[in-house]
Amino acid sequence: MTTISTSTSTPKAEPTTTQLMDWYRQMSVIRQFEVKCAQSYQQQKIGGFCHLYVGQEAVAVGSIAATRPQDYVITAYRDHGHAIARGMEMTPLFAELYGKASGCSRGKGGSMHFFDAEKNFFGGHAIVGGHIPLAIGLGWAAKYRKEDRVTLCYFGDGAINQGSFHEALNLAGIHKLPCIFMVENNGYAMGTHLHRSSAVTDLKLRTGDAYGIPGKEVDGMDCIAMYQMMRDGIEYCRSGNGSLFLEVKTYRYRGHSMSDPQKYRTKEEVAKYQDHDPIGRLEKLLREKKLLDDGKVAAMNDEIHAAVEKAHEEADGAAFPTTEDIWKDVYAMPFGPYLAR
Amino acid sequence: MPVLQFREALREAMSEEMRRNPDVFLMGEEVAEYNGAYKVSEGMLKEFGPQRVVDTPISEAGFSGLGIGAAMVGMRPIIEFMTFSFSLVAFDQVVNNAPKMSYMSGGQFKVPVVFRGISGPGQQLAATHSWSVEALYTHVPGLKVVVPTTPAEAKGLLKTAIRDDDPVIFLENESMYGNKGEVPEGDFLLPFGVADVKREGRDCTIVAWGQGCITALAAAEQLEKEHGIRCEVIDPRTLRPLDLPAIVRSVKKTGYCVTVETGYPTCGIGAELAALVHEHCFDDLDNHVVRVASLDVPMPYSKPLLQQVVPSVQRVADAVKKAVYFKG
Numbered sequence: 001m002t003t004i005s006t007s008t009s010t011p012k013a014e015p016t017t018t019q020l021m022d023w024y025r026q027m028s029v030i031r032q033f034e035v036k037c038a039q040s041y042q043q044q045k046i047g048g049f050c051h052l053y054v055g056q057e058a059v060a061v062g063s064i065a066a067t068r069p070q071d072y073v074i075t076a077y078r079d080h081g082h083a084i085a086r087g088m089e090m091t092p093l094f095a096e097l098y099g100k101a102s103g104c105s106r107g108k109g110g111s112m113h114f115f116d117a118e119k120n121f122f123g124g125h126a127i128v129g130g131h132i133p134l135a136i137g138l139g140w141a142a143k144y145r146k147e148d149r150v151t152l153c154y155f156g157d158g159a160i161n162q163g164s165f166h167e168a169l170n171l172a173g174i175h176k177l178p179c180i181f182m183v184e185n186n187g188y189a190m191g192t193h194l195h196r197s198s199a200v201t202d203l204k205l206r207t208g209d210a211y212g213i214p215g216k217e218v219d220g221m222d223c224i225a226m227y228q229m230m231r232d233g234i235e236y237c238r239s240g241n242g243s244l245f246l247e248v249k250t251y252r253y254r255g256h257s258m259s260d261p262q263k264y265r266t267k268e269e270v271a272k273y274q275d276h277d278p279i280g281r282l283e284k285l286l287r288e289k290k291l292l293d294d295g296k297v298a299a300m301n302d303e304i305h306a307a308v309e310k311a312h313e314e315a316d317g318a319a320f321p322t323t324e325d326i327w328k329d330v331y332a333m334p335f336g337p338y339l340a341r
Numbered sequence: 342m343p344v345l346q347f348r349e350a351l352r353e354a355m356s357e358e359m360r361r362n363p364d365v366f367l368m369g370e371e372v373a374e375y376n377g378a379y380k381v382s383e384g385m386l387k388e389f390g391p392q393r394v395v396d397t398p399i400s401e402a403g404f405s406g407l408g409i410g411a412a413m414v415g416m417r418p419i420i421e422f423m424t425f426s427f428s429l430v431a432f433d434q435v436v437n438n439a440p441k442m443s444y445m446s447g448g449q450f451k452v453p454v455v456f457r458g459i460s461g462p463g464q465q466l467a468a469t470h471s472w473s474v475e476a477l478y479t480h481v482p483g484l485k486v487v488v489p490t491t492p493a494e495a496k497g498l499l500k501t502a503i504r505d506d507d508p509v510i511f512l513e514n515e516s517m518y519g520n521k522g523e524v525p526e527g528d529f530l531l532p533f534g535v536a537d538v539k540r541e542g543r544d545c546t547i548v549a550w551g552q553g554c555i556t557a558l559a560a561a562e563q564l565e566k567e568h569g570i571r572c573e574v575i576d577p578r579t580l581r582p583l584d585l586p587a588i589v590r591s592v593k594k595t596g597y598c599v600t601v602e603t604g605y606p607t608c609g610i611g612a613e614l615a616a617l618v619h620e621h622c623f624d625d626l627d628n629h630v631v632r633v634a635s636l637d638v639p640m641p642y643s644k645p646l647l648q649q650v651v652p653s654v655q656r657v658a659d660a661v662k663k664a665v666y667f668k669g
Binding site for chain 1: 366406410412414415418445449534543
């Protein structure tokens, strides 16, 4: 089987202290953003389903840190973290959550459907596994046009038993598409543990023999490991080797969505993972390197808190879409009697 | 003007658009090396090569989604379903991803993809392979649904579909692939949302498209010859957008309306047309709209049963007679 360069003697990409500080900050932003979302949800400012990324921050931050602006990013419905890691501003994200016209999807998408064409962020998709075929279309277009772009496609462990996953990976394998498929394995498809949903639970094994796509495992609670794996992975794809499958071991501290009483797991289990918290781990390292201390951590958290509050307030005060907006963007080329009869 | 088969007109449309725009490609089962299950894409692999005429595994959800993703970054994929009955295993892609990306992204992404292939009952293919999918897909805001009846329409509408920035469902029919007709050469495009009056008349309007339109035209011919009933046959050509004004104009003239479709009557296109005609022509109607559709059963295999289930010339003629209170 093909191996990627992480398994050879190639030196691992060591992140700079600036990068480490940046990731620490980004992960902290995501966490505080999500905490604010939980609050806004309880205040019924956010409607629909809302799936928080708390605990999984290192996955989006570490992996997207290794991308370039021209690379394509597409994910599932737990998409707040990826959007922030991709550089989307918090105000349009809160505005989207509050259904405002200035939202990143103009108030038409909500929590599960964040989009940003300028940032090459292709959503935000809520049908489990339904976006994986879109990812291979992005990869297909890049390869067809001979463009130097890699597609990052994220999904949860619930998606890997959907037909769309298997069909997409088979096609990616046939055409050697420059795509990295990442299963963010947080152990549960909603409330169903992996052991009850998957015949083969060692997920990294599922694509090698089946689709000729090498699988790797990475600790998704470790931002640095995530980054190093993705740097190598992106290089592997850019070099024309085809696709890659990553099993990212992670954990979500919150429920599947805001309406999840979490009766399927114990508080002790959650606490065990929180001991390996991705933000706490990086903070410990940065303290050892004397880049952070109590004062700096407190100052950064205060600063982030203020930024989150400011974004929330701006979004909260923004205008809702108008009645005319109902009919906008149904078609790119609208004509004929689509409009009110 | 050259006379082409329906399938040749489709091929001409695709080939011309592929020569014109390198972002257009054709993908589907057996489109390349096999030269198309129904020979629509015959010779295209030779001209355009395997990068642009692409065989797929039997994997409809995979390759239809691939087309949608590629379209989101500006490519113009033509995705062929060997039959639209198989599009149903890709239903999520076609009804959730293709038509909703523009809306859900606030207009940031367009999806200029064409899904094309055969729809409607063929030669004794039984229940699972005989879907007329137009009602299923016309139901969905964000999709456009096109049903050509003549070879010229096959070319003109397909070229428009490929250049359209929205996802288009383009429905063909196996029994019509060999039909011949004059087809304009070169850049011939027909607009969406413009119906064609296939036959003029003042006694009764028949609204029909595709395979049903051919049946309706034969019935109109018979009715005029045998009973002097002159039907006006309106072919909407696109069901979304629908040229409602053309239908209303005709019904206001005739006072009667019959719809013909190979799909099912329950929640069918005819049901929608009947509602629209009743809303817009209530005072002009001298009878309720009469619908002709396949009988409301899964499509049977046995030939004599199938012939009774699918709308026949006789059934359309009888429906018109009923509509206009003809007592012969």
